[in-house]
Amino acid sequence: MQNINEKILILDFGSQVTQLIARRVREIGVYCEILPFNSSVEKVKDFNPKGIILGGSPHSVYSETAPIPKFDVFSLGLPVLGICYGLQLIAYTLEGNVDRAAKREFGKALLHIKNNEDIFAGVEQDSQVWMSHGDSLTEPPAGFEIIATTDNSPLCAVRNTERQIWGVQFHPEVHHTLQGKLILENFVRNICKCTETWSAESFIENEIKRIKELVGDDEVICGLSGGVDSTVAAVLIHRAIGDQLKCIHVDSGLMRLNESEEIDRLFKENFNMNIEVVNAEELFLGELNGVSDPERKRKIIGKAFIDVFDESAQKLKNAKWLAQGTLYPDVIESVSVNGPSATIKSHHNVGGLPEKMGLKLLEPFRELFKDEVRAVGRKLGIPEWFIERHPFPGPGLGIRILGEVSKEKADLLRKADAIYIEEIRKAGLYNDIWQAFAVLLPVKSVGVMGDERTYEFTCAVRAVTSTDGMTADWFPMPYDVLANISSRIINEVRGINRVVYDITSKPPGTIEWE
Ligand code: XMP
Secondary structure (H helix, E strand, C coil), X not given: CCCCCCEEEEXXXXXXXXXXXXXXXXXXXXXXXXXXXXXXXXXXXXXXXCEEEECCCCCCCCCCCCCCCCCCHXXXXXXXXXXXXXXXXXXXXXXXXEECCCCCEXXXXXXXXXXXXXXXXXXXXXXXXXXXXXXXXXXXXXXXXXXXXXXXCCCCEEEECCCCEEEXXXXXXXXXXXXXXXXXXXHHHHHCCCCCCCCHHHHXXXXXXXXXHHHCCCEEEEECCCCHHHHHHHHHHHHHHHHHEEEEEEECCCCCCCHHHHHHHHHHHHHCCCEEEEECHHHHHHHHXXXXXXXXXXXXXXXXXXXXXXXHHHCCXXXXXXXXXXXXXXXXXXXXXXXXXXXXXXXXXXXXHXXXXXXXXXXXXXXXXXXXXXXXXXXXXXXXXXXXXXXXXXXXXXXXXXXXXXXXXXXXXXXXXHHHHHHHHHCCCHHHCCEEEEEEEEEEEEXXXXXXXXXXXXXXXXXXXXXXXXXXXXXXXXXXXXXXXHHHHHHHCCCEEEEEECCCCECCCCCCCC
């Protein structure tokens, strides 16, 4: 937990947008964390928040499985804001009335404000809000007044200033609620009186101090994948403990064009940090030889990675810590309605490594979201082209060469991918796309180049928009950009004679092809 005194607690009742509340509050510059609804009162008191936000939920307060806190949230003497289900929970607990038979309401509505004080200070009349609820409030609890309505919700927002409780039916955390951020800011800054500012600078300052104290004279090992999270973690830890940090980069032979060299140069030139680059191409490609099943390939790559990393790390006798770029969304104990989700793909990072190596974990970003890590990276002086890089999966090109992997195929794909990304950058589209990459298909087709017949591989190019990789839409790439990509790949990469564009969303597709 960060060394910060003024914090907001968000109780999670299972809504898919609970994390968005946390992100908005952090954007406002106030530190917050999410805890499951069934956390103990001791845990809440230990966190010591200045206010509590009750999030949404797919449940009705009347359902048998309704998530209800184990303690009386309203008697802690802290300001409370209930959002959607949170509002219904206020009414249910304090004996108002919630109508189960109400019509479901989903989408935009206009907020008619009756009272512009506190939570709605500065919010315009008829401001657009976003609704998504089944049950509705029909009678506020005693002592509550109605402070806003919409055409379909006569009790859209209520308050009890004496008890410091506010409730809104709409979702202020989503973009479609145009002044939602102002409403949350009114709550956390004006009502809860959080003045301390959470920012990239304050995080860096606190974290450097914390790492120094925690690590002392020990050595720390950090695996650099070339991804943003591990890179920013390494630079931050280096600021704290200098050359007690030992970085290892495993070149699996499945990296993008010149990637390992770029990583090495970035660290040496920009940060005067030494990293050990281990060339393990032969091992990885040897282990993958003849294997075409995607899950087996993933497992083989994961194991080879751990073996190589472990061997290099063994040489660092004084190392006691393993640094990882774990992010907050991986740490939050989400309240899932449907239980744990089925494994679609076995994701590979360095799971299992710390136990195997007997090292303690150093995870400076356990409480940060991805955009916050990027902000920290910028403040630490990491160049923008690196910070904004699209995500790249742990198994690398191994899962973008469909079927059997070989060095020849990896070289073809590296060239095609580099051209594709170069053209996207040239067209000024790189930052509009969440992830773009080329895939080599195990399909040969006939073509004609000059007067000669060709029989070569097919390359698929994919670009998606997304916010977290959980769902994605294919990107509407302009025709002229597609034309450049196709003609350059076919002209410049001997071995590929056909290019196709992937127009599959997720779901039903996944982002990667394997
Ligand atoms: P999928 O293909 O599951 O991918 O839709 C969602 C996001 O995750 C990335 N991805 C991985 N990242 N290790 C990673 O670190 C992996 O094994 C892995 N597999 C997929 C993928 O690139 C996309 O951003």
